[in-house]
Amino acid sequence: MTAENLTANLHLLTPEFVLAGFALLVFVLDLLLSDEHKDLLGWLSALGLVGLAVLSVLMLAGENESLYNGLLAVDAYSLFFKVFFCGIGVFIILSSIDYVKKYLNHPGEFYGLLLFSILGMNLMAMSRELLTAYISLELLSFSLYVMVAYALGNPKSNEGSLKYIIIGALSSAILLYGLSMVYSTLGVTRFEAIAEALMEGEVVSPALWAGLALIVAGLGFKLAAVPFHMWAPDAYEGAPLPVTAYLAIASKAAAFALVLRLLAEAFVPAGDRWDQWQIILVVMAALSMLVGNLVALAQRNLKRLMAYSSVGHVGYLLAGTAVLAQDSLLGANGVIFYLVGYSVTSMVVFAALIAFFNATGQDEIPDLAGLADRQPFLAMAIAIGLFSLSGLPIFVGFTIKFYLFTAVANEGYLWLAGLAIFTSLISLYYYLQVIRQMYIQPALAAPAEGDEHRSGEEGIEARPEAEAEEHLHTPAHHEPASDYVPLPRPSPALIAVVGIGLVATIALGVYPAPLLELVESASAAILPGS
Amino acid sequence: MVPLVAFQVLSAALFAIGLYGVMARRSAVLIVMSIELMLNAVNINLIAAASHLDGMGKWANFDGQIIAIFVITVAAAEVGLGMAIILRMYRNRSTVNVDEINLMKW
Numbered sequence: 001m002t003a004e005n006l007t008a009n010l011h012l013l014t015p016e017f018v019l020a021g022f023a024l025l026v027f028v029l030d031l032l033l034s035d036e037h038k039d040l041l042g043w044l045s046a047l048g049l050v051g052l053a054v055l056s057v058l059m060l061a062g063e064n065e066s067l068y069n070g071l072l073a074v075d076a077y078s079l080f081f082k083v084f085f086c087g088i089g090v091f092i093i094l095s096s097i098d099y100v101k102k103y104l105n106h107p108g109e110f111y112g113l114l115l116f117s118i119l120g121m122n123l124m125a126m127s128r129e130l131l132t133a134y135i136s137l138e139l140l141s142f143s144l145y146v147m148v149a150y151a152l153g154n155p156k157s158n159e160g161s162l163k164y165i166i167i168g169a170l171s172s173a174i175l176l177y178g179l180s181m182v183y184s185t186l187g188v189t190r191f192e193a194i195a196e197a198l199m200e201g202e203v204v205s206p207a208l209w210a211g212l213a214l215i216v217a218g219l220g221f222k223l224a225a226v227p228f229h230m231w232a233p234d235a236y237e238g239a240p241l242p243v244t245a246y247l248a249i250a251s252k253a254a255a256f257a258l259v260l261r262l263l264a265e266a267f268v269p270a271g272d273r274w275d276q277w278q279i280i281l282v283v284m285a286a287l288s289m290l291v292g293n294l295v296a297l298a299q300r301n302l303k304r305l306m307a308y309s310s311v312g313h314v315g316y317l318l319a320g321t322a323v324l325a326q327d328s329l330l331g332a333n334g335v336i337f338y339l340v341g342y343s344v345t346s347m348v349v350f351a352a353l354i355a356f357f358n359a360t361g362q363d364e365i366p367d368l369a370g371l372a373d374r375q376p377f378l379a380m381a382i383a384i385g386l387f388s389l390s391g392l393p394i395f396v397g398f399t400i401k402f403y404l405f406t407a408v409a410n411e412g413y414l415w416l417a418g419l420a421i422f423t424s425l426i427s428l429y430y431y432l433q434v435i436r437q438m439y440i441q442p443a444l445a446a447p448a449e450g451d452e453h454r455s456g457e458e459g460i461e462a463r464p465e466a467e468a469e470e471h472l473h474t475p476a477h478h479e480p481a482s483d484y485v486p487l488p489r490p491s492p493a494l495i496a497v498v499g500i501g502l503v504a505t506i507a508l509g510v511y512p513a514p515l516l517e518l519v520e521s522a523s524a525a526i527l528p529g530s
Numbered sequence: 531m532v533p534l535v536a537f538q539v540l541s542a543a544l545f546a547i548g549l550y551g552v553m554a555r556r557s558a559v560l561i562v563m564s565i566e567l568m569l570n571a572v573n574i575n576l577i578a579a580a581s582h583l584d585g586m587g588k589w590a591n592f593d594g595q596i597i598a599i600f601v602i603t604v605a606a607a608e609v610g611l612g613m614a615i616i617l618r619m620y621r622n623r624s625t626v627n628v629d630e631i632n633l634m635k636w
Binding site: 131134135138142145146149152153155156158159160161162163165166169170172173174176177179180181183184187188189233234237238304 | 541565568571572576591593597600601607618623631634
């Protein structure tokens with residue numbers, strides 16, 4: 001390997017260099033701007049990400065190269081995810097500008113960290129070597145630890161972040177121990193080399209087996225798959241709402257982008273010799289579906305509800321990754337398509353919840369009572385989003401589930417597809433609970449402004465009594481439409497995010513063909529054998 | 531020469547001690563220290579493997595050392611972040627005992 005080899009096609013990394021420079025620029029501009037103009041940084045970051053997505057498409061479309069002697073891949077797969085992550089970043093930034101302005105200190109650094117985490121995600125989709133994958137994963141995780149802790153005075157944000165960083169660091173240690181075992185048995189850490197090593201020799205050595213299992217376990221923590229999901233509900237609930245959305249959508253998609261490439265390039269080619277990884281994934285998938293959806297039934301906090309429901313969705317996605325096969329793109333297509341559809345739909349729900357929180361400072365399910373009267377647009381958006389998440393037709397949620405579950409059933413895991421459909425039905429129940437609050441329950445009295453920093457004890461246990469008392473003392477509440485307080489209109493940026501998300505939710509549900517073509521070209525890049 | 535397996539046993543023992551510490555310690559600071567122990571177990575494993583991969587202890591393969599340097603760097607950053615969050619926790623709640631950090635359950 002000569003130095004020329006290493007720098008020959010360095011220009012393919014331009015989008016990453018631009019993004020890193022841009023993130024640093026945002027940090028510097030943060031120092032120069034006065035406090036009332038800090039939201040300009042949000043708009044600038046969103047604009048920059050749009051530009052970056054365009055730049056990536058113009059520069060990298062059709063490329064299929066590898067950089068640094070095979071550490072990073074620039075192919076249709078990484079390009080697809082690059083554009084996808086930039087899109088998520090734009091929508092998250094647009095929906096968080098108001099929230100950040102109203103509730104958080106240090107807005108400039110918030111956007112800078114977000115940009116760095118997107119850099120980490122892009123690299124995760126590109127990396128085809130364990131150490132590179134790990135470093136980019138940590139770039140994403142470190143940004144997320146800080147962003148979860150961003151509400152400095154809020155003990156819940158603190159607690160969520162502490163739990164997140166301790167479990168995150170533990171999972172990195174487990175992942176790295178797996179990496180060191182793979183390295184000490186093979187002497188290499190590139191995905192392709194792992195596949196080659198798995199294919200040759202009499203038996204797969206137990207040390208290699210254990211190392212790969214530890215890597216899968218470490219990634220399971222990052223995915224929040226049962227039994228490694230304990231951090232997710234607390235981190236989701238404690239985090240500021242836009243960060244919760246970011247955790248639920250982006251970090252999940254990025255972790256799956258990495259897992260998908262790892263499985264497709266390192267494990268799938270050796271599927272005849274070593275297929276135990278499928279069993280691990282199938283067990284994790286089944287447990288995630290069951291635990292996520294069943295525990296979600298008991299939740300009162302919207303963020304926690306979304307956290308457990310996202311654990312359930314990770315279960316479906318894992319089922320898709322378990323059926324990856326050398327001769328069929330169905331599983332990979334299903335997973336990538338599911339990631340896009342799930343992100344679009346969750347974006348609608350979270351943007352509407354952020355708008356609701358900006359207006360009221362509330363995030364418990366009973367607080368949504370009467371939202372259909374108070375702010376019909378938001379209620380409709382949340383309802384459509386939740387219907388889509390539970391998988392009802394015409395919305396994208398149905399199409400992605402249909403596609404993914406068909407792929408799972410086709411590969412012979414009929415019972416797993418059945419379990420997925422059954423747990424989707426369960427999920428409809430708790431989503432409908434939220435919709436019932438919005439459309440059937442009468443609106444409560446005007447919300448107290450500025451109680452967003454309620455402590456958890458009050459938030460979870462004391463609120464039912466408080467509401468019961470309100471009902472006793474003010475019987476007028478039982479006559480809806482007489483005393484409900486309309487909410488102020490959400491800001492144009494939030495309306496735009498919700499509107500675009502709604503259009504995409506329905507359009508992709510009715511006519512997914514163009515997106516599916518892109519998805520197929522992406523999965524063909526990591527599974528060239530089929 | 532010390533065989534590779536001796537290093538691997540040492541590394542596994544360190545990793546197990548660290549894992550026990552994460553589960554048994556109640557102070558957040560000690561939990562972070564235990565995680566450091568686990569990461570150091572990884573480093574021992576990597577460096578020993580790097581020197582033994584040719585079977586003769588002659589540094590035939592440098593990748594392990596390079597990975598170990600990355601691991602040390604990332605671990606340092608992780609501790610920095612963890613300590614900042616623990617400090618913030620102490621300011622807000624006046625405790626770093628993980629048994630008392632229980633605003634959110636289930």
